[in-house]
Amino acid sequence: MSSTQILITIACYFAVLVAISFIVGRKSDNATFFRGNRSSPWFIVAFGMIGASLSGVTFISVPGAVEEGAMNYFQVVLGYVVGYLVIGTVLLPLYYKMNLTSIYSYLNDRYGSAAQFTGSSFFILSRVVGASFRLYLVAGVLQEFVFNDMGVEFWQTVTFTVILIWLYTFKSGIKTIVWTDTLQTLFMLLAVGVAIYYISDSLNLNGIGEVTSFISKSELSQIFFFEDWKSGSYFFKQFFAGAFIAIVMTGLDQDMMQKNLTCRSLKDAQKNMFWFTLVLTFVNLVFLGLGVLLTAFAKAEQLTATKDKLFAAIALDNNLGIGIGLVFILGLVAAAYSSADSALTSLTTSFSVDILRLEKKNNEKKQNWIRKIVHVGFSVLLILVIVSFEYLIKDASVINKLFVFAGYTYGPLLGLFSFGILTRLRINHKITPVIAVLSPFIAFGTSSAASHWLDFEFGFFILLLNGLITFLGLLIASAFRNQKVSIDVSPA
8 A cells, every 4th residue: 555545544544533522522521531331331341341441452463473373362262251350340349339521530439548549559650651652652653664665754743643642632531432433443443353354365264164174284373382381371371361461451441341341231331341342352253363363375476574574464464455454444443543542531530530639629620621731631641651662662572562561550550459449457558658659569570580590581460470479469458557556556
């Protein structure tokens, strides 16, 4: 595809998103921006969440990672199923019972204001870096295949991308995103389907039967790895890590839960989670199958592109025709926006509600003004972080970095929520920031020592270790609190 064709495609796609935002957000206020007026149909939320969960990282990195690690990522996906079950049966009932706007308000109710501030701060850190990772990956592809030839700098590409996202989210926030995510998911799945068709045709595979047979017979189709318990791809490590990744990166994540909380009732939200789980599991398997086909095609054509650059290099090759290039660009942009737009909205929500306590301010006009300033501020922050990645990240595979980072930043959230839900112990809420900050450093030291001395790789399992350290820290803090109380009330 030419640069002009790609730009026209992006422009048309963006025009549709803006049109949706104006239709949905004709009458909007803070309740619309933060909770969508609790009026979203559950099936629309479920379908849209697929795109947000996959994101540009999955769209690019999961097929590209098959070349090196086969289909071991599906072990993580199977763990997701367990995690989503916990979300639907434990976390969603809790959030709906408390009628939450920000899920970190639970921490204030359970521990105190310092815990709410801590939870929100870790989410903000995690989501800023996570969303920036995703946008960086997509912006890099657009830069290489479109904007370099036009003389456009990388920072200009990033700035333009974030401005587009801000433009269609600034008015109605989560209510707009619920509907735009549906469109974005559709384009993403369409891109995968068309890519499989073109690649299969080039490999002389006719019909679904031949395609599935080819994939299953490939040496890259191995899913389960039980051989080396020290390896990062060991089944039980990835399975349990997947379960806890789902719990924290969906159930304890304001971004994903904010969409669920726009459903009309708890029952609708649970139906949304059930169907979302089924479809997402199947879609991830399709992405991995696509990775096998892409790798086989690259080998047959003697292409040098690997990992994150593999899908883009093949899709935008004019030898396969304009069709696959067109849907690839649509899918790529849809994957980027479906993750980044909801991230921008959830960051605005969490900072406004948890840090600034916006809902406690009586002046509606002042609330709207503050919320808009916060929205602009996070847009600028995303631009700065993404541009900085251009100079800090040089590794070709991004998805593992994203999940390892998530293990360190979401771990304290896992510990805080699990301790609050599983125990009735009380602590001094002012100690929670100390425990939450120390936990990732202790986890990192433990992981490094295990790797150096025992040749044991935690991999994605670092999330569980980090959460356990936070949990134990809270348990110790509660014991000291109880000891202090017993001393204070003892007779002289």
